[in-house]
Amino acid sequence: MASVSNIRNFIHRAIHEPDSARQYRINPPPEGGKNPARPVRIYADGVYDLFHYAHALQLRQAKLSFPCVHLIVGVVSSELCAAHKNAPVMTSQERYAAVRNCRWVDEVIEDAPWVINQEILDKLSIDYVAHDDLPYAGAGTSAEMSDIYSFCKDQGRFLPTQRTEGVSTSELLARIVEQYRNHNYDQKLAKIGHEELAFH
Known part of the structure; x- marks a missing residue:
């Protein structure tokens, strides 16, 4: 940081x-x-x-x-x-x-x-x-x-x-999809009453 x-x-x-490389000027504060x-x-x-x-x-x-x-x-x-x-x-x-x-x-x-x-x-x-x-x-x-x-x-x-x-919303979404496809969320989904959303 x-x-x-x-x-x-x-x-x-x-x-x-x-x-x-910067094609614009910036006003002084x-x-x-x-x-x-x-x-x-x-x-x-x-x-x-x-x-x-x-x-x-x-x-x-x-x-x-x-x-x-x-x-x-x-x-x-x-x-x-x-x-x-x-x-x-x-x-x-x-x-x-x-x-x-x-x-x-x-x-x-x-x-x-x-x-x-x-x-x-x-x-x-x-x-x-x-x-x-x-x-x-x-x-x-x-x-x-x-x-x-x-x-x-x-x-x-x-x-x-x-x-x-190293991090972006798109990257996080990709991680979530990968975890979902690997069945890593099946138990969580069942626990919250959404077994139907488990990856098949």
Whole structure:
């Protein structure tokens, strides 16, 4: 887990020492970023299905990017996720609660939009949108966007975070399916009264 100084050094370099591999600029933080009266307002968004430590570490990076941060997390609804990606395992309310109970989160926006727009930036007074900086394609969007965060990058409001390797919701789902196919859940399913779900 990265130290606070490592997180802030990474952000400082990203803002003040542009990398040729990064095709966007990042605005300097507002002057009040060191003053609790004017925290830096950072927005992160996602599905947060099967909420796990990589999710928490990404939110930790966002929260600790500057000395004083108000972290807002947008969580998309199950209906919206199913329309653009695939249906999550956890319900909308379960995912809202999981994120709300993460220690780094100050505020949760339920039923967040799939793609951030000017309206939400203005409404929430967002200084930065935090996400890892690999292009995130907008599958299912009207324009089939190559990167749904390009809007924020163009405004200098995108704040890169570093991915945690070795765990993801997709990886966890693959592990669950493997365990299921190996009959490792048969006894559990029988115990909770769902013998009919055992793998055959």
